[in-house]
Amino acid sequence: MSVATRAAMPGVVASSRAMHELLPLVLRLAETRSPVLVEGESGTGKDLVAHWLHYGGPRGEGPFIKVHCPSIPGELLESELFGHERGAFTDARHAKAGKIEMAAGGTVYFDQIQDLAPPMQAKLLRVVEERRFERVGGTRTIDVDVRFVASSNVDLAEAVRGGRFREDLYHRLNVVPLRLPPLRNRREDILPLAESFLARERERGTSEASGFAPEAAELLKGYLWPGNVRELRSVVERAAILTARGEVTPTALPPQVLEQPATLWAGRDRRPTLKDVELAYIRYVLDAVQGNQTRAAGVLGISRKALWEKRRRYGIS
Ligand SMILES: Nc1ncnc2c1ncn2[C@@H]1O[C@H](COP(=O)(O)OP(=O)(O)OP(=O)(O)O)[C@@H](O)[C@H]1O
Ligand SMILES: [Mg+2]
Structure with a gap:
């Protein structure tokens, strides 16, 4: 700028x-x-x-x-x-x-x-x-x-x-x-926005949190943000309340941000198949957009009809 x-x-x-x-x-x-x-x-x-x-x-x-x-x-x-x-x-x-x-x-x-x-x-x-x-x-x-x-x-x-x-x-x-x-299509804005909202919370005296730990930053960047900047602002406000000082860690982030596809495989003993990944990712996106089919299809880069086909094939209600 x-x-x-x-x-x-x-x-x-x-x-x-x-x-x-x-x-x-x-x-x-x-x-x-x-x-x-x-x-x-x-x-x-x-x-x-x-x-x-x-x-x-x-x-x-x-x-x-x-x-x-x-x-x-x-x-x-x-x-x-x-x-x-x-x-x-x-x-x-x-x-x-x-x-x-x-x-x-x-x-x-x-x-x-x-x-x-x-x-x-x-x-x-x-x-x-x-x-x-x-x-x-x-x-x-x-x-x-x-x-x-x-x-x-x-x-x-x-x-x-x-x-x-x-x-x-x-x-x-x-x-x-x-x-x-949408925020998910301009991911370079996510951390600068989060930093600026955190600075605002420091000014308000909510928290002395200094910034985001690398794992927390990755989760923020990876999340889909269906509520866009407004949702990010609320997530940072919550994180500030839960982090009196030091860096914001994943424990201060809400479930919707933590439950990303990559974290679904953590701790599993076998590697996921392509089908596992596809199924989990479709579920995740549908969840993140609160079932809005048009938006989900947009995020997935397929037509609404193709999404409907996949949901039928995988039995996703
Ligand atoms: N680029 C930005 N920099 C800083 N703050 C932002 C930015 N974009 C949005 N915000 C903040 O995010 C919040 C939501 O923005 P805003 O109310 O303008 O959204 P909106 O598109 O009008 O939403 P709605 O369709 O629900 O009315 C506000 O607190 C706003 O200040
Ligand atoms: Mg508005």
């Missing part, structure tokens, strides 16, 4: 090539008002990037308003987003500005936009395109200077193909795609 990038993004760890390539793009986009779609599995750092797009650019002094799409009930969403005029509906005793209006001069962040209901997607498209809208029950058109950022933890193009997301909104949001790779 260049000195400039580091200065602009304090606390962000980016040692892998994938992240090196992504960060300058984030900084560049922060300077603009284009809509940005941030995609990545849960826990990969989408919120972090959304904050940077805002605070790292000229709108940083303005408001940052987050709309968590899954948690706002459909019937309330329209007035939450666009506001309403007095008398627009039974309870509307006062006029109220919506989140988009409140974000004027700043950024509105649609978190998990894949969960936005189709009728709202259509309404949102107009605002993203024209930056103007009416409050619910109102006739006055309001112009607003906002930057739109959206995140999705599913592949939105796939959702478009499946008819669950509007194609026109997808294209309007997907100007410069920002895809955060």
